[in-house]
Amino acid sequence: MNIAIATGASSGIGREFARYLAEHKDKHGIEEIWLVARRLSVIEELAGSLPIKCKTIACDLTSTDDLHKLRCLLEEEKPAVRYLVNAAGMGKFKSAMNMTEVETAASIDLNVKAPALLTLFASPYMQAGSVIINMGSRSAFQPVPYMNIYAATKAFMLSHSRALGEELKVKGIRVICVCPYWVKSEFIDIAQDSGSEVKNIGRMWSADAVVRQAFADLAKGKDVSVLGFTTKVEAGLSKVLPHKLVMRVWERMQI
Numbered sequence: 001m002n003i004a005i006a007t008g009a010s011s012g013i014g015r016e017f018a019r020y021l022a023e024h025k026d027k028h029g030i031e032e033i034w035l036v037a038r039r040l041s042v043i044e045e046l047a048g049s050l051p052i053k054c055k056t057i058a059c060d061l062t063s064t065d066d067l068h069k070l071r072c073l074l075e076e077e078k079p080a081v082r083y084l085v086n087a088a089g090m091g092k093f094k095s096a097m098n099m100t101e102v103e104t105a106a107s108i109d110l111n112v113k114a115p116a117l118l119t120l121f122a123s124p125y126m127q128a129g130s131v132i133i134n135m136g137s138r139s140a141f142q143p144v145p146y147m148n149i150y151a152a153t154k155a156f157m158l159s160h161s162r163a164l165g166e167e168l169k170v171k172g173i174r175v176i177c178v179c180p181y182w183v184k185s186e187f188i189d190i191a192q193d194s195g196s197e198v199k200n201i202g203r204m205w206s207a208d209a210v211v212r213q214a215f216a217d218l219a220k221g222k223d224v225s226v227l228g229f230t231t232k233v234e235a236g237l238s239k240v241l242p243h244k245l246v247m248r249v250w251e252r253m254q255i
């Protein structure tokens, strides 16, 4: 059975990836999508609306036990994993010293540990033509005060994805890191719900536009997908300007 796995499938970008893959299932050779999130009723509702067979998997990806349940499921079913979409993620818009222990650990476990382990667990079931889609962020290109832990997890994802793409090239497996700026979803509300030191949220893109850009960039052979001209320029500048300067500009925007 050829499958796609989408984490974060109950909301925002992960849900749009699942929708896109379901709508283009024949083109991408997918027979089933595994929808992963904690809110079972939400992914069940999504499954009912998609034009493809779905398996709904209620899973807290910060839990090592739950990650191992996914590993066991892969070992039992031995599917051909055509797409792995690591979209589950969270952040808190606060200084690292104002975050709780739980917020800090959950951000790192969900954004870094879970995608790295899921990729490890799914890779034996991938073959030439398989694709790993990892969610990075515009914040992956520079250190970001007041989104410190979040941005650092996304820098990990960008670095990990690009190196993994090189390592897996020989097997014909593609890896792309999707790095949008602000996107309309539940993410920003959750990031700010326990207080926010980030005040200036700019233009917001739709999750659908992020997903379409990712597939357009995959088709062009890119390993990083950045949506929007301004975001591309800013990401480019973040690579060449001193990071102290880039951080100061960001801080000024937030005061």
Ligand SMILES: NC(=O)c1ccc[n+]([C@@H]2O[C@H](COP(=O)([O-])OP(=O)(O)OC[C@H]3O[C@@H](n4cnc5c(N)ncnc54)[C@H](OP(=O)(O)O)[C@@H]3O)[C@@H](O)[C@H]2O)c1
Pocket (backbone or CB within 6 Å): 007, 008, 009, 010, 011, 012, 013, 014, 036, 037, 038, 039, 040, 042, 059, 060, 061, 062, 086, 087, 088, 089, 090, 091, 110, 135, 136, 137, 138, 179, 180, 181, 182, 183, 184, 185, 186, 187, 188, 190, 207
């Ligand atoms: N929105 C933005 O501005 C933006 C910009 C750049 C990058 N990103 C990245 O894009 C990805 C998707 O974000 P989004 O905007 O779609 O956010 P979202 O609407 O908040 O969706 C987050 C998803 O992650 C799942 N999730 C959260 N905690 C989880 C846990 N402990 N275990 C399993 N699943 C969990 C949520 O499902 P449940 O709550 O049902 O578990 C939900 O499906 C994230 O990696 C985010 O960092 C977002």
